[in-house]
Amino acid sequence: MTIRLRDTLTRTVVPVKPIEAGLLRMYSCGPTVYRYAHVGNLRTFLLADLIRRAMLYHGVEVVHIQNITDVGHLRADHHRREVDPMLVAAGLEGRPSREIADAYEAAFHADSALLNILPAHEFPRATEHIPEMLALIVQLIDRGLAYPAANGDVYFSVRGLESYGKLSGRRPDELLSGARVEVSDEKRDPLDFALWKAAKPAEPAWDSPWGAGRPGWHIECSAMALRYLGNDFAIHGGGNDLIFPHHENEIAQSEGASGATFARFWLHNGMLNLGGEKMSKSTGLLVDLQAAVARFGGMSLRLFYLMAHYRSPLDYSEELVTAASTAYDRLRRFLIRAARPAGVEPDPILLASFVGAMDQDFATPEVLAAVFDAIAEANRLLDLGQEPTALVAAIHEVVNVLGLRVEAEGLDDIAQLVTEVGAEFGIDGGSPDQVVSRLIELRATARAERDFVRSDLIRDRLTDAGILLEDTSDGARWVRR
Numbered sequence: 001m002t003i004r005l006r007d008t009l010t011r012t013v014v015p016v017k018p019i020e021a022g023l024l025r026m027y028s029c030g031p032t033v034y035r036y037a038h039v040g041n042l043r044t045f046l047l048a049d050l051i052r053r054a055m056l057y058h059g060v061e062v063v064h065i066q067n068i069t070d071v072g073h074l075r076a077d078h079h080r081r082e083v084d085p086m087l088v089a090a091g092l093e094g095r096p097s098r099e100i101a102d103a104y105e106a107a108f109h110a111d112s113a114l115l116n117i118l119p120a121h122e123f124p125r126a127t128e129h130i131p132e133m134l135a136l137i138v139q140l141i142d143r144g145l146a147y148p149a150a151n152g153d154v155y156f157s158v159r160g161l162e163s164y165g166k167l168s169g170r171r172p173d174e175l176l177s178g179a180r181v182e183v184s185d186e187k188r189d190p191l192d193f194a195l196w197k198a199a200k201p202a203e204p205a206w207d208s209p210w211g212a213g214r215p216g217w218h219i220e221c222s223a224m225a226l227r228y229l230g231n232d233f234a235i236h237g238g239g240n241d242l243i244f245p246h247h248e249n250e251i252a253q254s255e256g257a258s259g260a261t262f263a264r265f266w267l268h269n270g271m272l273n274l275g276g277e278k279m280s281k282s283t284g285l286l287v288d289l290q291a292a293v294a295r296f297g298g299m300s301l302r303l304f305y306l307m308a309h310y311r312s313p314l315d316y317s318e319e320l321v322t323a324a325s326t327a328y329d330r331l332r333r334f335l336i337r338a339a340r341p342a343g344v345e346p347d348p349i350l351l352a353s354f355v356g357a358m359d360q361d362f363a364t365p366e367v368l369a370a371v372f373d374a375i376a377e378a379n380r381l382l383d384l385g386q387e388p389t390a391l392v393a394a395i396h397e398v399v400n401v402l403g404l405r406v407e408a409e410g411l412d413d414i415a416q417l418v419t420e421v422g423a424e425f426g427i428d429g430g431s432p433d434q435v436v437s438r439l440i441e442l443r444a445t446a447r448a449e450r451d452f453v454r455s456d457l458i459r460d461r462l463t464d465a466g467i468l469l470e471d472t473s474d475g476a477r478w479v480r481r
């Protein structure tokens, strides 16, 4: 098996392999839990899920760790004051920040389940790993790569690490001329970044060898990845907006402290845009995931993401999600019509073409195009009364690797659709079974009257609603497809 993906570190598409046979260790950056996840966050979570499903298909177990950031990392508000977004949310919602974090963490898990995203094996919380972070900072100070400032902050000394900048390609001298450097009296060099920040009044704080304070933005991921995965693990992933500074600094902290490789392979997904701008908390352009799921359904949304390549920028628009929703409806009807045949080997040629496209840098748009072509062909054969079981089995197999499934509410939709078809032909009320029986009678009457236009229309409208009529010597029977 060879899954090839683009590695940000080497900027090439390379085979991704587990370091230990049959078991791949992976870390991906998780949510900050002071508000609901938005539809942009999901691209990263979905990519980790795809890795797991694709690897499992090839017989490789993935051990997946995803952090929960329940510390509000300081950011500048519109008055350019440093604020803790967790505390801002606590103030706005009138409840303690612990409650805020717990509520939005629970919402994140619920949202992920609606998109059929496999839960990570561990979801370590930042607030429960302060000792690991402090130990890492002490190690960096011991190795001469970090220093405490007079005010109780601790900084990483960027120029102390030869390899700094290898992920983002931004070397210290270029950075200095860039706009992202934050000048402070406490730093020895403007490029240095905070590992620990001295406490300010009324902020959450933890004890440390340098006085009360809080962790910097990047240290939690290094500390938790090393705690749960150790050095030299296979994949580290996240959105491409995290390449610099977050992931660059994670590498600096982890490799600086141990001298060993941190992650071998760095995987990044493209951003989700809204009206051409990146969707994020900082741009204020957000669509809550829950709102989108309520409107379109989790599987339509999942398909929306899969219809674009994971590295391409993707625009969130009503039109595109509606198109995904229509496509999902076609897929769902097929999966209901043609259940996975037991004991049938999937068509090997078709399966090889699906898997081949998947394994080549997760070319999901190509995989989906092939799936929908195969569905059209299978439907055509089923309409002719044939049983294309190997084809059906191949479709089910790849749909499973893509993590798509029949949504439970989809089945209720059929009842709704049947009721609508009934109403079209003047039938008001009754259970779906009663409505279908009544429609079968109306069709028999139309046929007896040689009104084949009407009888065919009734059959076609029922087919659209997911009900197949079969004419037998005892009259018409029907099945849910």
Ligand SMILES: [Zn+2]
Binding pocket: 028, 029, 030, 221, 246
């Ligand atoms: Zn991270």
